[in-house]
Amino acid sequence: TLSCNFPPYRADVHPVKFKFNEKNKICIEYKVSPAFIWSKRKPRLKMAKLQMPGSIGGLDVPNLKLYQLAAHLRVMADWFKSDPVSTWLDLESAQSKCPLWNLLFMKNIDSVRALCDNPVTLSTVKAWRLIRALEGHAQLTSPLTPISKFPDFLPGFSDLGFESWLHVGITKLGDLFHSQTLLSFQQLQQRYTLKNSEFFRYLQIRHFITKNTTLIKTNTPSPVESVLSLQLPKMRINVFYKALTSNSPSTSQAIKLSWEEDLGITIDNPDWVKVWSYAGDISVCNRTKSTQLKLLHRAYITPALKNEWDATVSPLCLKCATERGTYIHCFWSCTELQKYWSGIVKELRAMFGLSIEQDPLCLLLGFPDNHIVKIDKDAHLVQ
Ligand SMILES: [Zn+2]
Incomplete structure (x- = not known):
């Protein structure tokens, strides 16, 4: 037999088929069996009540669907940070034609497939889309959407000049806002050290934001987005799990x-x-x-x-x-x-x-x- 001295590849996020149920909603097949909880007797409480957090009257029974998504979110957090110590980041990055994090925010899943053919990575992209739907943000643009090397924002994808924006600290579209207001170029210069020559790029990105995103309307981060942007050194699954359950009280x-x-x-x-x-x-x-x-x-x-x-x-x-x-x-x-x-x-x-x-x-x-x-x-x- 073959012995493995390295951890199995992304064992916690093995591709799960996100299926569509009869109501045309995506569902995952993992679930806790009520027969197991109630020893095959008649259930006394609704599963939804059991799975509520203890702080609001539930019994903290794990929701395996959400745990699975939380495991995916931990992978995404590695992508977001480009954490060099992350075990599989090198391998996964090599199999994608654009940064892994950027794949999450592309509108068209077929375009994602054209850039990356690792099924585990694709599974995480699908998980992100499901999380957006769970949070009621499926139709909204995430303030965490990247700028540089982002395929949906063509100038950012083809123009390497946008990489200099990364170096001054502008990594995502949300960085261009102060609360709900899109910053002017002068305001951006006050906040980040941007050269005057970047004004043209500012116009490109402003055009993209107003024409192709919903950020002008709302850019308030969802609970999951808030946790992701914390960029804590060690992101635990339960932090994401809590953020996911906060959506279903x-x-x-x-x-x-x-x-x-x-x-x-x-x-x-x-x-x-x-x-x-x-x-x-x-x-x-x-x-x-x-x-x-x-x-x-x-x-x-x-x-x-x-x-x-x-x-x-x-x-x-x-x-x-x-x-x-x-x-x-x-x-x-x-x-x-x-x-x-x-x-x-x-x-x-x-x-x-x-x-x-x-x-x-x-x-x-x-x-x-x-x-x-x-x-x-x-x-x-x-x-
Ligand atoms: Zn009475």
């Missing part, structure tokens, strides 16, 4: 929206993250924690919901038997429950000597009550 946002509608309030995103962290710290008892998480996730089955499934079941609240048993009614607004909650507040007031308002944000979502006022000077504050 929609499940958590839907739960937030339901609470906002029910309570007639708006909860800003930093506060929403805190709600989940309070739920984790609510008690040392796991059962109490899980009760609070279940409440936050709105996972309890209410009579109103049962009635939607089966019309023969009464939708009425089990306590008052007069009103519809919706989620918020069963946990808060029911008149019978209000008696319970006022009892709790009264008890807390007596125990801690504090004035606590009967506020669902505090009592249901576990958010510290802003209105807590100390009554007795000698009593200890709970917060």
Whole structure:
């Protein structure tokens, strides 16, 4: 047998076929089997919920599709930095007629194939296009788009003069902007040491930006682009994974929206993250924690919901038997429950000597009550 003393070539990004599903969306075949997680029993929680980050109420179950893309992003980070210590960069560069990084931003995939025939490299280019789509940026020009030796920008590809722009620090189109504004040539000269003779090249690139890109409209980097431009010395897969998952908090946002509608309030995103962290710290008892998480996730089955499934079941609240048993009614607004909650507040007031308002944000979502006022000077504050 043949023994290998060198690491297998890009084992973590072996070409995976990006297939198109019935909705004409690209899908990858890797997935975690629900049967494995639930030991072949009936799944109790949606996969999307399980895969949400713990900080917003998920269980951090890895999303293998996104891990695969994150592995590709680590390769792209090597391309971006042209890191000389990267194991495979020399080999891959030799198989491409233009810098590897530049391949990512070409509009036409067939033009990419004409410049490079390494299937692993092509697979990474395809992964980048998929990431752009996941981030909702498929139709937008990336501010990381290169200038020099970029085949879609012909003057930059054929004119070696643009290499001098690299040396003064202008490597990508985003470098020509200050926040959302394209810099004038004078402003560029103030920022970088560009000679007056570069003015013609500036005009070429300005023409390209206004005619062929969407950067004038928006050049705000996506989470993935922000991480890539950090150019950290060691880029780990999990950094990219986090950037990719930050694009899909929609499940958590839907739960937030339901609470906002029910309570007639708006909860800003930093506060929403805190709600989940309070739920984790609510008690040392796991059962109490899980009760609070279940409440936050709105996972309890209410009579109103049962009635939607089966019309023969009464939708009425089990306590008052007069009103519809919706989620918020069963946990808060029911008149019978209000008696319970006022009892709790009264008890807390007596125990801690504090004035606590009967506020669902505090009592249901576990958010510290802003209105807590100390009554007795000698009593200890709970917060
Ligand atoms: Zn009721």
